[in-house]
Amino acid sequence: MKMNRRVFIKACGVMAGYAVLGANLTKEAVASTMDFVGLRQTSVYTADAKIYKVRKSQDNPMIKKIYDHEHGFLHEGPCGHMSHHLLHTHYNDRSARLAALKNKGFKFNL
Amino acid sequence: MKLIEGVMYQTNAPKGIDPDEIFFVQVDATKCEACGSCEEVCASGAIQAINDEGTRQVVDPAACMNCGQCLVSCPYGAIYEGVSYVDEIFEKLKDPDTVVVSMPAPAVRYGLGECFGAATGTYVGGQMHAALRKLGFDYIWDNEFTADVTIMEEGTELIQRVQEQGKKDARPLPQFTSCCPGWVKFAETFYPDLLPNLSSCKSPIGMLGPLSKTYGAHETKTEPKKVYTVSIMPCIAKKYEGLRPELADSGFRDIDATINTRELAYMIKTAGINFNSLPSQQPDPILGDSTGAATIFGNSGGVMEAALRLAYEVLSGKKLANPDIKVVRTHEGINTADVKVPNFGTVKVAVASGLANAAKLCDEVRAGKSPYHFIEIMTCPGGCVNGGGQPLDPDVRASLFKSTVAQINRRFRARKVSA
Ligand code: SF4
Ligand code: SF4
Numbered sequence: 001m002k003m004n005r006r007v008f009i010k011a012c013g014v015m016a017g018y019a020v021l022g023a024n025l026t027k028e029a030v031a032s033t034m035d036f037v038g039l040r041q042t043s044v045y046t047a048d049a050k051i052y053k054v055r056k057s058q059d060n061p062m063i064k065k066i067y068d069h070e071h072g073f074l075h076e077g078p079c080g081h082m083s084h085h086l087l088h089t090h091y092n093d094r095s096a097r098l099a100a101l102k103n104k105g106f107k108f109n110l
Numbered sequence: 111m112k113l114i115e116g117v118m119y120q121t122n123a124p125k126g127i128d129p130d131e132i133f134f135v136q137v138d139a140t141k142c143e144a145c146g147s148c149e150e151v152c153a154s155g156a157i158q159a160i161n162d163e164g165t166r167q168v169v170d171p172a173a174c175m176n177c178g179q180c181l182v183s184c185p186y187g188a189i190y191e192g193v194s195y196v197d198e199i200f201e202k203l204k205d206p207d208t209v210v211v212s213m214p215a216p217a218v219r220y221g222l223g224e225c226f227g228a229a230t231g232t233y234v235g236g237q238m239h240a241a242l243r244k245l246g247f248d249y250i251w252d253n254e255f256t257a258d259v260t261i262m263e264e265g266t267e268l269i270q271r272v273q274e275q276g277k278k279d280a281r282p283l284p285q286f287t288s289c290c291p292g293w294v295k296f297a298e299t300f301y302p303d304l305l306p307n308l309s310s311c312k313s314p315i316g317m318l319g320p321l322s323k324t325y326g327a328h329e330t331k332t333e334p335k336k337v338y339t340v341s342i343m344p345c346i347a348k349k350y351e352g353l354r355p356e357l358a359d360s361g362f363r364d365i366d367a368t369i370n371t372r373e374l375a376y377m378i379k380t381a382g383i384n385f386n387s388l389p390s391q392q393p394d395p396i397l398g399d400s401t402g403a404a405t406i407f408g409n410s411g412g413v414m415e416a417a418l419r420l421a422y423e424v425l426s427g428k429k430l431a432n433p434d435i436k437v438v439r440t441h442e443g444i445n446t447a448d449v450k451v452p453n454f455g456t457v458k459v460a461v462a463s464g465l466a467n468a469a470k471l472c473d474e475v476r477a478g479k480s481p482y483h484f485i486e487i488m489t490c491p492g493g494c495v496n497g498g499g500q501p502l503d504p505d506v507r508a509s510l511f512k513s514t515v516a517q518i519n520r521r522f523r524a525r526k527v528s529a
Binding site: 027029030032033034036037038039040041042043044045046047048049051052054055056057058059060061062063066067073077078079083085086087088089090091092093094095097098101106107108109110 | 147150151154158169170173185216217221230233255257261262266267294295297298299302305308316317324357360395396398401404405408409410412416420423433434439441442469492493495496503505
């Protein structure tokens with residue numbers, strides 16, 4: 001077999017995944033990604049503490065306005081009639097299609 | 111296909127189509143090197159080898175939660191996105207008859223700067239608002255405002271559920287959060303028996319869409335039918351959520367288009383805007399102002415902490431002097447905590463980061479052994495800041511491949527020595 005660049009990279013890939021290194025390499029990559037994620041997380045908590053002047057949802061002036069008992073758009077309060085109409089929803093059982101796939105022989109993790 | 115911040119996109123902007131028929135994420139078989147990274151990070155097992163060579167494919171949209179964790183972990187850039195609204199949004203921005211509303215999620219402002227050379231995680235909220243104004247959005251509304259609304263609604267629902275216990279027709283505990291679209295589809299697909307435990311609250315974006323076309327339109331004296339809402343997310347699964355047929359409570363489609371952080375960066379660059387020289391600007395009022403509780407929605411444990419900042423005050427009748435509730439902050443895995451609330455008792459909470467961890471908590475609930483009142487679940491490890499629509503980790507592609515070669519070489523040498 002001619003070992004051109006694509007075949008070489010592919011061979012590395014296959015070995016990396018399973019044959020040579022098992023899943024360890026992916027685990028290492030995931031661990032290094034989590035360091036990267038940690039930097040973004042830290043920045044979020046810093047902004048919460050230092051940049052945002054108001055830190056609780058119930059203290060947001062625009063929240064007070066929308067839930068105002070007399071003139072607010074959601075004057076009945078949270079989980080009121082208007083809230084239920086616009087802000088709440090229902091969910092659908094989607095398991096049937098998965099079951100059909102499993103019957104066809106597909107394997108999933110759950 | 112279009113290359114956007116290192117990821118290929120099909121320029122497909124579906125309307126009125128069942129989102130279950132769409133591959134939001136798929137593997138380009140000609141680029142797949144069969145390394146298996148994608149399969150390792152996929153909780154559902156939707157992405158699998160389809161031939162002896164090991165080429166991966168998402169085998170059916172029904173098994174895929176559209177989280178994009180496979181895409182951001184592929185070292186070969188072989189995974190593309192199936193849906194992109196950027197062309198349509200550019201047209202709407204030009205159309206004088208359309209009132210285009212921006213709806214960026216919390217996590218976008220902690221990733222967007224990276225596309226313009228900023229250090230990982232740099233907060234660019236003010237510049238993001240300025241960039242949206244420059245792009246021509248008519249209202250700079252912000253999904254962080256409805257994160258605050260979500261806390262009011264979901265926190266109230268939790269308190270109601272706790273008080274209902276023992277009564278006829280009581281809604282069950284624990285209550286699960288419903289902000290994460292990957293998690294919601296996961297529950298619908300793998301744990302449909304637990305759907306009564308999910309908060310009935312829409313996600314923040316599911317709330318901002320209809321509020322824009324009702325309350326927002328009224329307050330700004332805009333004709334609701336002219337309003338075009340653009341959800342801007344760190345996420346790919348939000349594109350699925352935006353297409354859910356039931357999200358049409360404003361009398362129109364609640365969410366007209368969904369893009370992610372990478373696509374927003376692309377739009378800013380395409381429009382020739384110099385992002386780094388933009389001044390910091392505020393969003394527009396009514397549906398724009400937000401709080402620290404809203405911005406932490408971007409992290410795993412954030413919705414929980416924000417909800418506790420409300421629940422503590424409502425249940426105890428006291429002011430919470432220090433809003434930091436650090437015990438629920440979650441970087442990885444499962445985090446549990448007992449939060450003592452004066453005049454009430456103990457609120458037992460759990461946070462799961464990643465769907466494999468979510469499954470463990472779900473199994474516990476299914477078995478009737480879950481001691482918790484409230485469970486937060488995020489599909490992406492670490493939360494939305496690590497969403498499938500965020501700028502890529504430059505190391506995944508650069509160093510994974512290099513370290514692969516290095517490790518193989520090391521093994522090869524080691525074997526030679528011992529032979
Ligand atoms: S991570 Fe990318 S290259 Fe590796 S198997 Fe999956 S799609 Fe193929
Ligand atoms: S998008 Fe998420 S659920 Fe779908 S194949 Fe990729 S990792 Fe798996």
